[in-house]
Amino acid sequence: MNRGKSPLAPAESATLAAVLERMFPADERDPGAIGLGAVRYVEDQLAGELNVHLADYRWGLAWVDRLAQERCGARFAALEPQLQDEVLAVFDRDESSDPDGPDGAPSGRAFVDLLDEHLYEGLLGDPRYGGNRDGCGWDLIRFPGPRRTVDPADQELDATPRKGLPSTYEDPFFAAQGESA
Known part of the structure; x- marks a missing residue:
């Protein structure tokens, strides 16, 4: 970037x-x-x-x-x-x-x-x-943004998905991967 x-x-x-x-x-x-x-x-x-x-x-x-x-x-x-x-x-x-x-x-x-x-x-x-x-x-x-899991309520056709993370890089899993690379 x-x-x-x-x-x-x-x-x-x-x-x-x-x-x-x-x-x-x-x-x-x-x-x-x-x-x-x-x-x-x-x-x-x-x-x-x-x-x-x-x-x-x-x-x-x-x-x-x-x-x-x-x-x-x-x-x-x-x-x-x-x-x-x-x-x-x-x-x-x-x-x-x-x-x-x-x-x-x-x-x-x-x-x-x-x-x-x-x-x-x-x-x-x-x-x-x-x-x-x-x-x-x-x-x-x-x-809604990146999420590792999706709540069943968010999978309903008429549901408005709740917000996920603002960026994939905000997920601790991805942040940890970036540190080891």
């Missing part, structure tokens, strides 16, 4: 935040990708374990901004949500190609898939890794 400086430039970070927020927007009831910490998760991971995808992110975010500029006259982060959705739809439908992309660069659809995968890791992963702030992503899917 890296909690250091983002490997992305400020403009790339702004585009990433805007893209992920459109993919999982906040509403009156729930926080979006930014509020749940998914953007922070992705940036932290790009500085660490996901560093193998850093070039794809830099290229893909620049491509999103170029397409937004060409079609709408502004960088993606500066667009109204409806225009942002139109730009993302071009990628989602794989209707755009980047002739300047590096060899082996993903298609527009593949870039959206990569964003989607990392977005949901940030929304629903263990909060210890920087996303799923305060377990709110788990609350959205009614996951």
Whole structure:
């Protein structure tokens, strides 16, 4: 888990935040990708374990901004949500190609898939890794948090599960395993 400086430039970070927020927007009831910490998760991971995808992110975010500029006259982060959705739809439908992309660069659809995968890791992963702030992503899917056992009352279809631990790493068993590793 890296909690250091983002490997992305400020403009790339702004585009990433805007893209992920459109993919999982906040509403009156729930926080979006930014509020749940998914953007922070992705940036932290790009500085660490996901560093193998850093070039794809830099290229893909620049491509999103170029397409937004060409079609709408502004960088993606500066667009109204409806225009942002139109730009993302071009990628989602794989209707755009980047002739300047590096060899082996993903298609527009593949870039959206990569964003989607990392977005949901940030929304629903263990909060210890920087996303799923305060377990709110788990609350959205009614996951109570990690537990070694589940009480029979919590297994009833109409039951609201009681909260588990805030992180797997709060369980003494896992903490002890980490100390011996």
